[in-house]
Amino acid sequence: MAAEEPSDDGETGETGGGGAEGGAADGDRVPDVPAESVDEAERLTRLARRTESEAAAAFYRERRDELVEGHDYVPRLREEDDTLVLYPEEWMEDGTVQLDRIETTDRAVEVSLSGPGDADRYREIAAYNDAVADAVADAHGDPHADTAESFAAFMSNHYVRAVDDATPDMRAEFREEYLPRNGWPSDEQLAVVDESLDVIESAAADVDGPEES
Template identity: 45%
Template sequence: MPESELPEDVLSEAERLTRLARDAVDPDEAEAYRSARDDVVGEYEFRARHREEDDVLVLHPDEWVDDDGIVDPAEIDDVDRGIERPLSGTGEDHEWSAVEEHNAACVAAVAEEHGAAHAANARAFADFLGNHYVRRIETAGAPEVLEFVEEYYPRNAWPTAEQRSLLPESLELLFDAADAEVPEYN
């Protein structure tokens, strides 16, 4: 597979902002996330859109787009320059190890700075997100956090009373370690 014209950190940020826009309740907030995403990829002369029917982020070079904002097939020189990134689903097995390595580093940071109870909660969320969605901590949206808090955590994490009482704070610490904010899930 050819190397993308967009650096991996730019792709990850575009995915994160697209998920935040997708999950936002307030239309102005969603537009702000889309605008930030467009600025990030625009620096590389790319355009982004969310194909809602299959929940995929689609990115393509500006030169493929005509004045009306429509991709002109005559301008496509190499289809491999286009990028599609699924925003949900289980992902590929080879992606899981990279996701797990990243999420484990975030959990380790929580453990080192905040102790075992917070680390156990962080590990439970990392396991949930990695095993069920093959996603990095910072890419989780409100639906995934809500599913974790309401369904997965009570049934699968076997938390102590202390861990249960610390869960909201633990999620804040974990997202901080991933340099992101916890999406509003209540």
């Protein structure tokens, strides 16, 4: 069940603010979901909320839910304080937390979705990535310009990260999945995509910002 469906249990305000770094005596079980998975669940939730496309929002939520459920957790949105909560699956029955199954509230994970500056950060990143794409177009033209435009959109909308902050896995995802499916690339564009990514990174060195968050 998607986290956009609010929690209806009575304990949501009493989870121990677990966070991915929470702790208790049973250290191996507090919590069971890795910190990097919590970060990714938060990112996907924010992307789902920000997009104007219902199909894209559903896609992000599905990816988020599959990620969390892979660690035997269930995502919920606590509306009263705009918090993403991840509950151990074993606590749940018919979508509701069963109080008698909670051995320690620290196993739950809470992530506030109301942090200041999130929308501003997205706009800052997107503006920077677009500026890099423009620099590539001015200096190199096609086909690098087309790839730069697609890569800027990919990094802004999927990761909210600068184009020159892409990891090798992100570059591979763009090259092998996003560009062929969403970029309508020419054969020439596909043939030089690795060169284009290097050109993008080089052009970014001459574009100011964004500041570190």
